[in-house]
Amino acid sequence: MSVGSSDHLPGFALHASVPTLTRVAATGAALLVAVYCAVLVLTSPVPVQDLPSHLARAAAMSDLFFHGGARYGGLYQFHLLWVPYLLGDLILTVAVELFGTSGGAAFWTLLVFLSFPFAALYYARVRGIEANDRVLMLLLALYFATDWFFLMGFWTFRVSVAMLIATLGLVELLRRRWSYACFALYVIAVVLDYLMHLSPVIFLAVALGVTALLRLGLRTTTLRTEVALFVPVIVVLLWHFVVASHYREAGDTVTSTYFWGTWGSKFQRIGSQFFHFAPRTDLLLVALMVCILLVRTGAPRWRDLRRPLVLEMLVLAITFLAMYFVLPLGYSEAYYVDTRPLPLVSFFFIAACLALPPRPDRGRARARERLAMALAALLALGNLAYLTRHFIADRAWIAQYRALATAIPLHGRVFTIYTHGGEGSFYPFLHTSGFVAIDRAATEPYVFAGNNGNPMKYFRYTHVPYIPAVQWYGEIPRPRIDWRRVAQDYDFLLITRPYDPRVLGVPTRPVSENSTATLLQILK
Numbered sequence: 001m002s003v004g005s006s007d008h009l010p011g012f013a014l015h016a017s018v019p020t021l022t023r024v025a026a027t028g029a030a031l032l033v034a035v036y037c038a039v040l041v042l043t044s045p046v047p048v049q050d051l052p053s054h055l056a057r058a059a060a061m062s063d064l065f066f067h068g069g070a071r072y073g074g075l076y077q078f079h080l081l082w083v084p085y086l087l088g089d090l091i092l093t094v095a096v097e098l099f100g101t102s103g104g105a106a107f108w109t110l111l112v113f114l115s116f117p118f119a120a121l122y123y124a125r126v127r128g129i130e131a132n133d134r135v136l137m138l139l140l141a142l143y144f145a146t147d148w149f150f151l152m153g154f155w156t157f158r159v160s161v162a163m164l165i166a167t168l169g170l171v172e173l174l175r176r177r178w179s180y181a182c183f184a185l186y187v188i189a190v191v192l193d194y195l196m197h198l199s200p201v202i203f204l205a206v207a208l209g210v211t212a213l214l215r216l217g218l219r220t221t222t223l224r225t226e227v228a229l230f231v232p233v234i235v236v237l238l239w240h241f242v243v244a245s246h247y248r249e250a251g252d253t254v255t256s257t258y259f260w261g262t263w264g265s266k267f268q269r270i271g272s273q274f275f276h277f278a279p280r281t282d283l284l285l286v287a288l289m290v291c292i293l294l295v296r297t298g299a300p301r302w303r304d305l306r307r308p309l310v311l312e313m314l315v316l317a318i319t320f321l322a323m324y325f326v327l328p329l330g331y332s333e334a335y336y337v338d339t340r341p342l343p344l345v346s347f348f349f350i351a352a353c354l355a356l357p358p359r360p361d362r363g364r365a366r367a368r369e370r371l372a373m374a375l376a377a378l379l380a381l382g383n384l385a386y387l388t389r390h391f392i393a394d395r396a397w398i399a400q401y402r403a404l405a406t407a408i409p410l411h412g413r414v415f416t417i418y419t420h421g422g423e424g425s426f427y428p429f430l431h432t433s434g435f436v437a438i439d440r441a442a443t444e445p446y447v448f449a450g451n452n453g454n455p456m457k458y459f460r461y462t463h464v465p466y467i468p469a470v471q472w473y474g475e476i477p478r479p480r481i482d483w484r485r486v487a488q489d490y491d492f493l494l495i496t497r498p499y500d501p502r503v504l505g506v507p508t509r510p511v512s513e514n515s516t517a518t519l520l521q522i523l524k
Helices: 020-042 051-066 086-126 131-144 148-152 155-176 180-196 199-218 223-246 263-268 279-297 308-326 342-355 362-405 434-440 483-489
Strands: 076-078 414-417 459-461 492-496 508-513 517-522
Touching (some): 020 131, 020 362, 051 076, 051 086, 051 155, 051 459, 086 155, 086 180, 131 362, 148 155, 155 180, 155 223, 199 223, 362 434, 362 517
Parallel strands (some): 414 492
Antiparallel strands (some): 492 517
C-alpha cells in the first residue's frame, strides 16, 4: 500500500481513489473523536478511580519544581530517578503548571484517550490494513480507549499500551528495511516505553520473541535484525532489575510473594477489560462489538487464516492471552498484574480480523462493510452515552465532597475514610481524598508515593503519617485501627457517608457535612 497525505487523523491515507463510503465514514469517525474529546474536557477531571491521587502528586511536583515548594515543600520531596511512571508524571506535572489543575487534568485525559486510536491507526497503516478497515478500527478504538483500565485511572498503563503498539510499528519498518535513523528512533521509543510503565518493555520482549520465531520460519527477517531489536530491550530490563529495583529506603514496603488467585478467578476476570458500570449494558456493548467483527469477517477460510499477516496477529493475541494465565494477580506494589496483557489480546485479535481479505462477491462485501461501519458508529455512540451518564452523576458527587473540604484549614492534617462502596467494576470515589491535598495542601494518607507502598520511588512523603489500608472500613472482618496514631498524626476526620459512628475510636466534634461526607475535628 502506498503512503499518501493524511486526511482528518494521522494514519489515514485516503486517496481520491478511496470509495466515497470510506471517506464519509472517516469524516464521521473524526467527528465522533471530536465529540468524545469535548465530553472528556467538559467533565474533567473525569471521575475515575485513581486520577485524584495522581493529580495530587502532579500538583505537588509542580510546586516543588517551579515554585520552590512554597505550598507542598513541607509535605513531599522529589528525587529524580529513571524508573517507570516518571514520564507520565512529568507530562502531567508540566500540564498542571501550564494550565492549572483542572486544565492539566483535561490535557492529560485527552492525551490518554487519543493515544490508543492514533497508535492503532499508525500500526494498521504500517501493516498494510486497507483504508476502510482502518476507519473501522478507529471506531472500535473509541470503545477500547475508554475501557476498564481507563475507568480505574490506570492511565500511565493505558498510554503505555499505545506506546507499545507504536513501537511494534517501528519494529515492522525495521524488519522490512533496516535504517539506522529508524533504529535510533526505536531505541528512544523503548526507553520512553520503560519510563512510562514497565509492562510495555516486558510485553515487547515477548512480542519480539514469538514474531521473530515466526518470521525466521517464514524467511521474512534475518537473525541479525532480530538480535539488534532485542539489544535495547535487554539493556533496559537489566537497568530495571539490576539498578532501579534497589531504589528503596529504610521502611519501604518490601516486595512480597507473588499471588496468582485461582483458576476460577482467572476465567471470571478474562473479560475484565470490558467491565464498566452495569453488567447488562457491558454485555450488550460486547455483543455489539462481536457482531461488528462477524459482519466484517464472516466465516474465515482456512487459507486466509494462514496468510502471514493474519497468522502473526493471531499468534500475538494467543501469546498475550497465555500471559494472562501465567502472570500473577499481584504483589505488594501492584495489583491486577495479570490483566495487563488483555488489551493487547483484543487489539491483535481485531487486527487479525481486519487483515482478512474481503469476500470475492464485491456487492455483498460492500453491503457488509456498510453494516459494519454503521454498527461500529452505534457502538461508539452508545459507549459515549453510557460513560457520560455516569460521569455527570459522579462529578456532582465529587463537587459536593470538594465543597465540604473547603472547611479544612490550609495545610490541615486530615485522616480520610472511605465507606462509599463501589460502582460496577471499580470505585470512582476511592481516591477522591486526593482533592483534599490539591485544594487545601493538606496532609492526607493516600497520595501515591514511594514510602506508602507505591512504585513511584522518586516521590515521597517528607514525614510519613499513619496509613492504614485505604479500604479498611469495608473489610470483613474489619482490621484493627490504631486510633492513638490517628489522633497523633491528624487533626480532622473526613469520612464518606453512610458510616457507623461507633467505628470511630477518637472523640470528635462535627465541623460540616453534606450528602457525600462528614468532616469531624478530633478532640485532643
